[in-house]
Amino acid sequence: xxxxxxxxxxxxxxxxxxxxxxxxxxxxxxxxxxxxxxxxxxxxxxxxxxxxxxxxxxxxxxxxxxxxxxxxxxxxxxxxxxxxxxxxxxxxxxxxxxxxxxxxxxxxxx
Amino acid sequence: xxxxxxxxxxxxxxxxxxxxxxxxxxxxxxxxxxxxxxxxxxxxxxxxxxxxxxxxxxxxxxxxxxxxxxxxxxxxxxxxxxxxxxxxxxxxxxxxxxxxxxxxxxxxxx
DNA sequence: CTCTTATTTCCATACACATCGAAATGAGGA
DNA sequence: TCCTCATTTCGATGTGTATGGAAATAAGAG
Numbered sequence: 387x388x389x390x391x392x393x394x395x396x397x398x399x400x401x402x403x404x405x406x407x408x409x410x411x412x413x414x415x416x417x418x419x420x421x422x423x424x425x426x427x428x429x430x431x432x433x434x435x436x437x438x439x440x441x442x443x444x445x446x447x448x449x450x451x452x453x454x455x456x457x458x459x460x461x462x463x464x465x466x467x468x469x470x471x472x473x474x475x476x477x478x479x480x481x482x483x484x485x486x487x488x489x490x491x492x493x494x495x496x
Numbered sequence: 497x498x499x500x501x502x503x504x505x506x507x508x509x510x511x512x513x514x515x516x517x518x519x520x521x522x523x524x525x526x527x528x529x530x531x532x533x534x535x536x537x538x539x540x541x542x543x544x545x546x547x548x549x550x551x552x553x554x555x556x557x558x559x560x561x562x563x564x565x566x567x568x569x570x571x572x573x574x575x576x577x578x579x580x581x582x583x584x585x586x587x588x589x590x591x592x593x594x595x596x597x598x599x600x601x602x603x604x605x606x
Numbered sequence: 607c608t609c610t611t612a613t614t615t616c617c618a619t620a621c622a623c624a625t626c627g628a629a630a631t632g633a634g635g636a
Numbered sequence: 637t638c639c640t641c642a643t644t645t646c647g648a649t650g651t652g653t654a655t656g657g658a659a660a661t662a663a664g665a666g
Binding site: 422425457 | 640641642643644646
Binding site: 511513541542543544547548551562564565566 | 655
């Protein structure tokens with residue numbers, strides 16, 4: 387994962403509502419949830435939620451799919467996996483986020 | 497970790513410069529780096545860097561310590577560990593960020 | 607006490623993000 | 637076709653973030 391991608395994903399999650407949406411979608415699993423269901427669950431106005439969903443989608447953390455009249459959103463586990471992997475590799479030490487054991491091992495891209 | 501804390505930490509990392517600063521501090525290890533050294537390494541003006549360092553410090557991801565005339569900054573590994581743990585627990589499935597196996601296991605706080 | 611170095615704070619400016627009602631779009635049902 | 641539901645887009649507004657030069661603060665050295 388490139389650092390620009392990570393910044394984008396981190397920014398998408400760096401908001402109370404969006405983090406709540408993402409957590410909800412992770413819990414919902416592969417089946418996902420309709421936009422309206424999310425708005426109801428989180429008590430966020432439709433237009434505001436739509437804004438946040440677009441932000442998450444833009445960052446690649448969420449997938450959109452039309453099913454009948456509803457737009458179903460679901461978590462993109464691969465993207466999240468990539469983000470966590472990036473953080474572990476670049477922002478943590480090799481073992482459990484302790485101090486970095488050797489300064490020589492190159493993490494990733496630039 | 498509370499979701500508000502996670503949002504704060506995510507927001508702190510959701511910026512090109514701040515992410516670069518944090519990565520640099522992780523590489524630097526426990527000894528940390530002086531503000532000026534960071535500014536030089538990343539080619540960011542002092543006043544801008546100071547703003548970003550304050551942001552990271554505010555979020556608890558970075559520690560500040562005065563050593564002589566210099567202010568030494570170092571990564572707070574515990575905070576990062578907490579953030580990654582939060583993401584793994586709340587935003588990933590139990591094993592490796594795949595689809596959530598059981599819908600019954602409660603993640604964490606609210 | 608003054609000089610020099612290291613860093614922050616202040617300030618103005620520009621841009622991006624968040625909010626949410628109202629209007630527009632998309633899609634099925636009668 | 638017309639109606640209704642589901643959702644997005646638009647638009648206006650307020651708030652927050654980013655930037656960087658200039659001035660202020662902090663601390664050791666002579």
